[in-house]
Structure formats: structure tokens, C-alpha cells
Amino acid sequence: MRYQNTSNAVATATTAAPARRATVTRLPVKRVRTRSKARTKSRVNTKVLAVVGVFVFFVGMWAFNLGTRVSIAEVKAQITECDKQIESLDSNKVTLEMQLESLYSFENIEEKAKSFGMMKSTDAQVKYINLRSKDKAEIVKDDKE
Amino acid sequence: MKKAKSAVKMLWSRSLITFTIMLVIFAYVFFVLFQHTIINADQLRQQAENQQLSDVEVQAKRGNIYDCKMNVLATSATVWQTVIRPSAVQEEDINLIAGLSSLIGTTAEKLTETCKEKISYARVGKKLESETTEKVREYIDKNKLTYCIDLEETSKRYYPNDNLVSTVIGFTGTDGDGLEGLEYEYNDYLAGENGRIVAARDSTGGEMPFAYEKIVDAKAGDSVVTTIDEYIQYVVEKYLNQAVEQNGVKERGCCIVMDVNTGGILAMASKPDFNPNEPFAIYDAETKKKTDSLTGDAKSNAIAEARSKQWRNKCVSDTYEPGSVFKIITGSAAIEENAISLKDSYYCPGYITIADRTIHCHNSDGHGTQSLAEAYMNSCNPAFISIGQKLGVTRFTNYRKAFGLENLTGIDLPGETTSIVHEASSMGAVELASESFGQSFSITPIQLITAVSAAVNGGYLYQPHIAKQIIDANGNIVKNFEAQAKRQVISAETSKNICEFLNKVVSDGTGKNAYVAGFRVGGKTGTSEKLSSESGEGRIASFGAVAPTDAPQIAVLMLLDEPSVANPYGGTLCGPPVGKILEEILPYLGVSPEYTAEEAEKLAIETPDVSGKSVSDAEKIIGDKGLKAAVIGEGEKVVKQVPQSGAQIPHEGKVIIYTDNSTESEKVTVPDFSGMTVSEANELAVNSGLNIMLAGAMDSSTAYNQSVAKETEVERGTVITVSFRENVTVE
Numbered sequence: 001m002r003y004q005n006t007s008n009a010v011a012t013a014t015t016a017a018p019a020r021r022a023t024v025t026r027l028p029v030k031r032v033r034t035r036s037k038a039r040t041k042s043r044v045n046t047k048v049l050a051v052v053g054v055f056v057f058f059v060g061m062w063a064f065n066l067g068t069r070v071s072i073a074e075v076k077a078q079i080t081e082c083d084k085q086i087e088s089l090d091s092n093k094v095t096l097e098m099q100l101e102s103l104y105s106f107e108n109i110e111e112k113a114k115s116f117g118m119m120k121s122t123d124a125q126v127k128y129i130n131l132r133s134k135d136k137a138e139i140v141k142d143d144k145e
Numbered sequence: 146m147k148k149a150k151s152a153v154k155m156l157w158s159r160s161l162i163t164f165t166i167m168l169v170i171f172a173y174v175f176f177v178l179f180q181h182t183i184i185n186a187d188q189l190r191q192q193a194e195n196q197q198l199s200d201v202e203v204q205a206k207r208g209n210i211y212d213c214k215m216n217v218l219a220t221s222a223t224v225w226q227t228v229i230r231p232s233a234v235q236e237e238d239i240n241l242i243a244g245l246s247s248l249i250g251t252t253a254e255k256l257t258e259t260c261k262e263k264i265s266y267a268r269v270g271k272k273l274e275s276e277t278t279e280k281v282r283e284y285i286d287k288n289k290l291t292y293c294i295d296l297e298e299t300s301k302r303y304y305p306n307d308n309l310v311s312t313v314i315g316f317t318g319t320d321g322d323g324l325e326g327l328e329y330e331y332n333d334y335l336a337g338e339n340g341r342i343v344a345a346r347d348s349t350g351g352e353m354p355f356a357y358e359k360i361v362d363a364k365a366g367d368s369v370v371t372t373i374d375e376y377i378q379y380v381v382e383k384y385l386n387q388a389v390e391q392n393g394v395k396e397r398g399c400c401i402v403m404d405v406n407t408g409g410i411l412a413m414a415s416k417p418d419f420n421p422n423e424p425f426a427i428y429d430a431e432t433k434k435k436t437d438s439l440t441g442d443a444k445s446n447a448i449a450e451a452r453s454k455q456w457r458n459k460c461v462s463d464t465y466e467p468g469s470v471f472k473i474i475t476g477s478a479a480i481e482e483n484a485i486s487l488k489d490s491y492y493c494p495g496y497i498t499i500a501d502r503t504i505h506c507h508n509s510d511g512h513g514t515q516s517l518a519e520a521y522m523n524s525c526n527p528a529f530i531s532i533g534q535k536l537g538v539t540r541f542t543n544y545r546k547a548f549g550l551e552n553l554t555g556i557d558l559p560g561e562t563t564s565i566v567h568e569a570s571s572m573g574a575v576e577l578a579s580e581s582f583g584q585s586f587s588i589t590p591i592q593l594i595t596a597v598s599a600a601v602n603g604g605y606l607y608q609p610h611i612a613k614q615i616i617d618a619n620g621n622i623v624k625n626f627e628a629q630a631k632r633q634v635i636s637a638e639t640s641k642n643i644c645e646f647l648n649k650v651v652s653d654g655t656g657k658n659a660y661v662a663g664f665r666v667g668g669k670t671g672t673s674e675k676l677s678s679e680s681g682e683g684r685i686a687s688f689g690a691v692a693p694t695d696a697p698q699i700a701v702l703m704l705l706d707e708p709s710v711a712n713p714y715g716g717t718l719c720g721p722p723v724g725k726i727l728e729e730i731l732p733y734l735g736v737s738p739e740y741t742a743e744e745a746e747k748l749a750i751e752t753p754d755v756s757g758k759s760v761s762d763a764e765k766i767i768g769d770k771g772l773k774a775a776v777i778g779e780g781e782k783v784v785k786q787v788p789q790s791g792a793q794i795p796h797e798g799k800v801i802i803y804t805d806n807s808t809e810s811e812k813v814t815v816p817d818f819s820g821m822t823v824s825e826a827n828e829l830a831v832n833s834g835l836n837i838m839l840a841g842a843m844d845s846s847t848a849y850n851q852s853v854a855k856e857t858e859v860e861r862g863t864v865i866t867v868s869f870r871e872n873v874t875v876e
Contacts, residue, residue: 087223087298088275094222094303095274101217101305106379120729122749122793128737 204300205337206618208366210314210327212375213411213613217305219314219328219421221321224272224301227281231267233293234260241288248281249273272301302328304421310378312458313371313413313558313611316421325424325456327369327611329559334615334623337366365618372409372613377402380729381412384722385703389416392686392718393709397459399590400703402730405598405691407628408607410556411699415459427451462560464587465704468673468715469524470597470689471583475533476521477600477643478544481635484535487642490514497527499578504530507672507874521646522654524670526582533581534574541577542569547634548596549606550588556609564588584673594702597689600643601667601697604635648694657842658720658870659690661728662747663738667694668723670716670873675707683707688719692727693736701726716873721841721849749838752800754790755783763802773799775862777811780804787862788836794864798836801862817855818848818867826867834861839869846871 102108113119181189210219227249234242239260243253249270259267273281278296285294302317315326322336323329340363381400389398394416402412417429427433427448436447457463479485495511496503506512506526512519520528533541545551545566553563566586567576579585591609599606608629615624647667650656656668668690675683687704691697703719703726710718732738740748750770755763760776763783767774772794778784785803788794801811813834818826823839826848830837838852852866853859 088278091223091275094220097217098220098222098303098305102307105306105309106376107383119793125751125793126732 201342203340203342203363204298204321205339205363206365207300207302207317207321207337208335208368208618210335211368211370212373212378213371213409214374215370216375218310218371218373218375219302219304221300221302222274224274224299225278225281225296226268226272226299227270228295228297229259229267229269230265230293230295231260231262232265235293238288238290238293241290242294244288245281245284245294246270248277248284268297272299302421306375307420307422308418309375309382310373310413311418311421312415312456312460313373313410314421315456315559316424325560326458326558327371330557331369331612331615334367334369338364340364367615367617367623369612370614370616371611372404372407372411373413373611374411376733377730378412378414380726382414384725385414385416388703388705388718388722392705392713394705394707395709396706397463398703398705399460400701400726401460401590401594402726403594403598403609403700403702405602405697405700406607408595408598408609409613409628410609410611413458413460413611415457417455419455424456425452428455458558458560460590461554461556461558462562462589464562464564464589465685465687465706466584466587466673466675467593468583468671468685468687469526470593470669470671470687470702470715472521472524472529472581473597473600473643473647473669473689474544474548474550475529475536475541475581476517476646477548477635477639478541479532479536480642481544481639482536482540484537484540485517485532487517490516491520491525491528491531493523493525493527495527497530497578499530499534500574502575502578504578518646518649521669522650524650524655529582530578533577536581538569538572538577541580542572544634545580547606547632548599549631550592550596554589554591554595554609556591557612561591562589564592583671585676590702590704594689594700597691597702598700599634601640601647601691601694601700603637604633604640605630606632606634644691644694644697647691651690655716655873656688656690656720657846658716658873659688659724659727660842661692661724661731662744663740664727664731664736665693665695666724666727667691667697668720670714670720671704672713672715678707684713686713686715686718688715688723690723690727692731698734698736699730712872712874714873717870720873721868721870724841746796747839749793749795750798752786752788752790752792752794755786755800755802756790758783760802760804767800767802771796773797775799775801776804777801778804787860788864792864793838794836795838798864799831799862801834801860811861812858813861813863815851815853815855815857815859815863815865818851818865821848822846823869826869830865830867835859836862836864838864838866840866841869842871 207221209217212218239257242260243256246253246256251270256269259269285291300321313326315323315328317328318324323332341361343359381402385398385400398416400414403410419428427436432451436444436451439447492514493506493512495509496505512523512525515523550564551566553561564587595609608631610626612626614622617623644667647669648665651660651666651668655670659666659668668688671687673685675685685704685706686708690701692699701723703723705718708718750772753766753770755766759782764774783802783804784806787801816829816833827837846869848867849870850868
């Protein structure tokens with residue numbers, strides 16, 4: 001842009017405003033690079049997706065954790081149930097064993113034997129032998145086999 | 146411009162105020178947070194834990210008690226206890242709850258009463274086994290009573306043999322801890338360590354599965370293996386029971402069998418006893434009748450006394466005057482100290498005078514001159530008084546202490562009491578005299594049998610014990626109880642002499658009733674005056690035996706406190722049952738009999754089988770066995786015989802053989818043999834058409850028991866076993 005001679009300008013100022021030039025030389029405008037709307041939109045979508053993705057991942061992990069714990073709890077409950085059954089069966093076993101012991105008490109056996117007409121062997125019925133060598137047993141095989 | 150400035154200024158001031166307010170609020174919040182998380186952190190954490198965490202104790206399985214052959218004497222099992230929350234019970238459900246009464250072992254009235262009480266928790270009914278528990282659960286679920294009734298897991302102690310060895314084993318209380326006997330003595334081993342489950346619970350009490358849970362496993366109790374042999378214990382209790390019943394024993398009966406070479410107790414029985422499955426019931430009928438008739442405090446006191454009497458192990462907790470069995474100790478001490486020699490003789494005129502006192506012998510006519518062996522056989526009081534005088538107070542009391550009679554034996558049972566004896570410093574000639582033959586002092590049965598064992602086993606005083614081993618739940622040995630010899634009291638030679646004397650007492654002396662054919666049995670009778678007797682005439686009959694005397698293995702001591710019979714003498718009342726006990730347990734322990742020729746001749750003969758044989762053949766077979774044949778009928782072959790083949794009859798007994806079916810078996814009536822001598826009983830049996838088997842002491846003895854009751858109809862030729870005993874009127 002060119003300016004007028006200042007002397008003219010001063011002279012003109014005291015009297016009247018100088019006339020504007022018809023042509024205006026514009027200053028060069030800085031070129032600002034702007035993204036297109038599409039590109040902006042795409043970036044936003046990616047971010048959202050990323051966030052959603054991370055969120056889904058963590059939710060998924062939590063759900064998996066929860067599911068695993070539920071399974072563990074179920075198995076634990078089954079184990080507890082089995083333990084209770086074992087306890088009950090053990091208790092039954094002991095009770096039955098004790099009843100059996102009572103049935104096989106010496107008193108019962110002696111009474112039953114007497115009722116069948118049995119009696120204790122006398123000294124004359126018991127023969128004592130002295131073994132010179134150790135006890136041994138021989139299994140006789142049947143010839144037919 | 147001014148407007149803009151004032152706006153900015155206003156903005157700043159408002160911001161400042163807002164900021165200040167927020168700062169104050171945050172400061173307050175921060176302060177509260179600080180207070181809760183730092184200052185009160187521990188307290189609040191504790192409160193949260195108390196509220197959220199539940200701590201449940203898991204009961205440890207109590208260890209078992211075994212006999213020496215690993216037979217179970219006591220064991221535990223899980224059972225369930227019904228619990229009610231009365232405060233939660235609704236009125237309309239009370240009748241439904243009462244319907245449970247028969248299942249859980251209580252009455253409908255008691256259950257209804259409990260439901261109406263203003264309490265939050267009550268246990269009702271008996272402990273239930275798993276079968277009944279299932280039925281109760283079904284009833285509760287069906288009637289929707291889960292809100293107020295629950296089943297609590299607990300444990301119950303089982304004793305499969307009921308009364309057998311009850312005063313030794315003891316029993317447990319409702320909390321599972323031992324209260325008497327071995328259950329009490331070894332409670333620390335048996336109880337184990339309870340576990341815990343610490344878990345987080347929500348406000349309704351339900352478990353929070355993903356929250357905190359910590360489990361500490363329970364450690365099962367260790368088991369006790371005892372020296373008791375179940376079979377020997379059974380034999381001892383059988384004959385002790387018979388002796389107590391037959392002789393009307395008023396106070397107590399005791400019997401101990403000890404291994405003389407280890408101090409291990411093979412059997413220990415005391416009557417009256419109890420069933421540890423129901424320890425609080427009163428078992429003596431007469432005592433129960435008396436307590437039922439009382440009321441209030443008198444009833445409570447009587448019940449407590451009755452329970453104490455039946456629970457108490459009278460072999461260790463009660464003393465008695467040992468009587469003549471103590472002469473074993475007096476003689477041992479005198480021989481060991483050379484105060485007497487084996488060849489010395491003693492004159493008994495029927496009494497002896499010591500200081501200003503005259504002490505009579507049980508034989509008022511006197512035994513005359515007798516050797517030491519004869520003094521033992523006759524159980525002569527003057528002889529042993531003079532032996533005691535020769536020993537002197539100092540040596541007598543030293544040996545009394547050395548034999549362990551002044552201190553507790555230390556047996557592993559609770560409630561052991563010590564002896565009551567004259568101190569050496571206060572013992573004069575009269576006290577020495579009376580103690581020499583077992584009077585005027587009292588000791589426990591366990592002290593006496595331990596001392597007798599020492600006198601016969603070579604002189605070693607062993608520590609008596611019941612426990613043999615402690616094992617854990619996997620069967621690993623935790624602790625072993627080895628035989629422990631405390632000291633040697635007398636020499637092996639003295640011990641051997643004592644065994645010989647005791648053998649003579651049984652073979653030829655006052656202990657004949659304990660004689661067992663084929664076995665060398667030694668013993669000493671005892672009949673003591675009971676100084677604490679209310680009537681002043683109470684006696685304690687006792688018998689101490691050892692077998693076999695050539696190599697002693699076991700000692701047996703039996704005593705009957707205040708038998709209500711005319712002749713309450715140890716040899717008469719205790720000799721026969723001790724003999725029967727030895728007859729059964731010596732072969733069981735592997736001691737084989739060695740019969741003399743005389744004994745072999747008297748052995749019973751097995752009746753041969755002659756059914757189907759010709760009469761002549763049958764007579765020959767029967768004759769070859771040393772028996773006699775009586776033929777009934779006209780047939781040529783034997784169709785029936787009495788006794789049956791295999792029956793044991795005495796030498797020269799009669800076998801009745803029937804030769805035709807038309808002849809009915811003759812029936813005869815069994816006569817009453819009681820009070821008869823051997824020859825009288827033999828003659829009566831023959832005249833009655835019966836065979837007689839003789840048992841017990843034969844010489845100078847009378848029948849006191851028969852296997853078939855009098856006036857019973859039996860077939861001709863049936864064998865009747867008649868037991869004889871000598872009436873030993875010796876103290």
C-alpha cells in the first residue's frame with residue numbers, strides 16, 4: 001500500500017480529509033488450515049468408541065469376575081452339602097458300629113450260646129501241643145484242577 | 146468503565162465468599178473424614194467386624210478309648226440338638242411345634258412351656274441321630290417352622306459295652322469334657338482343638354459369599370489305648386456280680402487283675418457301677434426307691450450322694466482294712482530282713498498277749514506248733530504278730546513305706562485316696578501287733594495289689610497304670626507308657642519263697658476254694674473287721690491270688706464289703722469266684738495247664754457217639770472210655786443216647802442207651818444238692834439217674850451251686866454240674 005506524501009497529507013489535514021484511494025490493498029491474510037467436519041466427526045467417533053470400548057472391557061472383566069465367583073460359591077455350596085452328607089453318614093456309621101458291638105458283646109454271645117445248648121470247652125477237650133519248628137501252612141491243591 | 150470495574154469487583158467478592166464457604170465445608174468434611182479414618186479407625190473397624198463377622202466354633206472330634214486289643218470302649222459321633230427361639234414363636238404355631246415332642250424325646254407339655262418362655266434361645270429334647278434328624282427336618286420344613294426352630298450340630302459319646310469297665314472309663318458332660326475316670330484324666334489329649342469359621346454376614350445373618358472368610362480347621366483329639374483287656378474285664382465283672390448278688394453285699398465289691406511284671410491293669414471292676422451312656426440315672430433299685438420318696442433339698446442331696454457312690458472307682462478312691470492278705474507283706478519284710486528264718490516255728494495256743502492286750506486267733510483252740518508255711522496256710526494271727534514283733538516298728542514301717550502303702554500309687558485315674566496308718570512315732574507294741582495281721586489301718590485295693598505284685602515278681606514295685614499308648618487320629622503313636630519299676634523292695638529269693646508259701650495256701654491251706662486243676666495258683670484269704678461299720682459287726686471278705694506261682698504273670702485281688710451272710714469269710718466268699726476267674730483267663734493268657742496224675746484222672750471224659758451201633762459195640766466203646774453203659778429197651782441197635790455225644794461227664798459216669806423208639810425217654814427230677822459233701826452228692830446223683838460233674842474244691846467242701854435248678858424235670862442220664870466250696874472260717 002502506498003501512502004500519500006505526508007506534506008500533502010499535512011496540508012490536507014488542516015483543511016480537509018484526504019480522499020480515500022479507490023483501491024484498497026488488503027494485507028495478506030494468514031491462511032488458517034481448518035479440518036473438515038467429516039474429519040472432526042470421525043475423530044470424535046473414535047474417541048467415543050475408545051471410551052466405550054474400555055468401558056465394555058472393564059464391565060466384561062467385572063462380569064467375568066462375578067461369574068467366576070458365583071461358580072466358586074456354587075461349588076463351595078456343593079462341597080458344604082457333601083460335607084454335611086459325609087458328616088451324617090459318618091454319624092450313622094458310628095451308631096451302627098456301636099449297635100453291632102453291643103450285639104457282639106461277650107454277655108450276649110454267652111447267653112445265645114447257652115440257649116443253643118452250647119457250653120464252654122473243658123480242660124479235657126483242649127489239647128496242648130509243643131511245636132518244635134515255627135508254624136506253617138500247606139495249601140493242598142485239588143488234583144481235579 | 147466504572148461499571149465494568151464494579152462488576153469485576155463484585156464478581157471477585159462473590160467468588161471469594163463462595164470459595165470461603167466451600168473451603169469451610171470441605172474443611173469440615175476433611176476433618177470428619179480424618180476423625181473417622183485416622184483417629185477412630187480402630188474402633189470403627191472393630192465395630193464393623195463385630196457387626197459383620199460371625200465367629201462359629203467347630204467342635205473337634207473327641208478321641209476314642211480302646212482296650213489293649215484295640216476294641217473300642219468309648220467313641221464319639223456327630224448328632225444334632227433341636228434349638229428353639231421362643232421369642233420368635235407365633236401363637237398359632239405352638240401346637241405344631243408340640244407335635245415334634247415324640248420325635249425329639251420330650252413331652253408336648255414341656256415343649257409348649259418352653260415356647261411360651263420369654264427367652265431367645267433354648268435347647269430342647271435329646272440329641273438326635275441322623276435318621277431322626279432327617280425326620281425332624283422334614284417336619285420343620287413341611288410346617289414352615291424354620292423361622293423359630295433349628296438343628297444344631299453337636300457330638301455324642303458312645304460306650305458300646307454299657308456298664309463294662311464304666312468306673313474306669315468314666316463319662317463326659319454335656320459340653321463334651323470328661324467328668325470322671327479316664328475321660329477326665331486324659332481330657333487334654335482326647336478333646337483335641339476346636340476350629341473356627343470366621344465369615345462376613347449381612348444384616349439378616351446370611352453369609353456374604355464374596356466377602357471375608359477364614360477357616361481354622363479343628364484338630365481331632367488323640368485316642369487312648371489302655372492296658373485293659375475287654376475279655377478279662379468281662380470275666381471279672383461276671384463273677385464279681387455273681388459274688389455280690391449271692392452274698393448280699395451291702396457296700397461294695399471290688400476286683401483288680403494286674404500284670405505283676407509291668408504294673409499294667411488288665412481288669413478293674415467295682416460295684417455298684419453305672420451305665421456311662423446314661424450316667425445320671427440311679428441304678429441301684431433300693432437307692433432309687435429311697436430317693437424317689439424324698440422331696441426338695443433332701444432329694445437333691447440323696448441323688449447327688451447316690452450318683453457319687455456309683456461313679457466312684459472304689460478300687461482307688463476308698464480304703465479298707467486289708468486283713469490277712471497283708472500277711473504277705475509282713476512275711477516278705479521279715480524274711481528279707483532275716484528277722485525270721487524259713488525254718489522257724491511258731492506256737493499258737495489260740496491267743497497272744499501283747500502289753501495289756503490279749504489278741505485271739507480265729508482258731509480259739511490254737512494251731513499248736515507250726516512252721517512259717519503252716520502259719521500262712523492256717524492264717525494264724527499269733528504267728529504273724531510274733532513275726533511283726535521280731536521285725537520291730539522301724540523296720541516294719543520302713544517296709545510298709547517301701548511297698549508303697551503310705552503314699553499314693555500315682556495310678557492314672559482321678560480321685561485316688563491315700564492310706565490311713567499309724568505313724569512310726571506313735572506306733573506301740575499293740576499297734577504293731579494289729580497291723581502285722583492287717584488290722585487297725587486302711588489302704589486302697591490298688592495299693593495292696595501293687596504291693597502283692599512286688600512281693601511275687603522278684604521284688605520290684607511297679608507303677609500301676611491304665612494307659613498304654615496315646616495315638617493320633619491317623620494311628621501314629623504320640624506317647625508310650627512304658628513299665629516303670631520304682632524300686633526293688635525285696636530280693637528275688639525272698640519273692641520265690643513267698644510264692645511257695647502262697648501256693649501251699651491254695652493247695653493245702655485256707656485258699657483251697659481258689660484251686661484250679663492244672664495250674665499253680667497261690668493266694669491268701671482275708672477277713673477283716675470293719676471299724677467304720679454302723680452295726681459294729683461288719684466284715685470285709687477278701688482274697689489275693691497270684692498265678693502261676695512258678696513264674697508269676699498276674700495277681701488278682703477281690704473284696705466284698707459287708708456281705709450279709711452267716712459266714713462272711715474271704716476264703717469262702719471270694720475264693721471260688723477268684724478260682725473261676727483264673728480258670729477262664731489263664732488259658733486265655735496262654736498259660737497251658739500241667740496236670741498231675743491225680744488231676745488227670747479226675748478230668749472229665751467226652752461222651753462217645755454210639756448212635757446206630759449194636760448194643761455190644763456201644764457197651765465196649767463206652768467201657769473203653771472209662772464210662773458205664775445202661776441199656777433201656779429190647780432192640781439190637783442204639784437209637785438214642787443220653788448224654789449226647791460230646792457231652793463231658795466224669796470218670797465212671799453213666800451213659801444211657803435206648804434201643805427202641807417205643808420206649809419213651811425216662812424223665813427224672815433234679816434233686817437239691819446244696820450243702821452236701823462230694824460223696825453225698827455223688828450218691829444222690831446216681832440214685833436219681835443223673836450224671837454229676839464236680840467243680841471247685843473237693844475236699845472237706847459242700848455244694849453251693851448247681852447248673853440245673855432243683856425240681857426240674859430232665860432226661861435220665863443228664864449231666865448236672867455241682868460246684869463245691871470249703872467253708873473257710875478263717876480271718
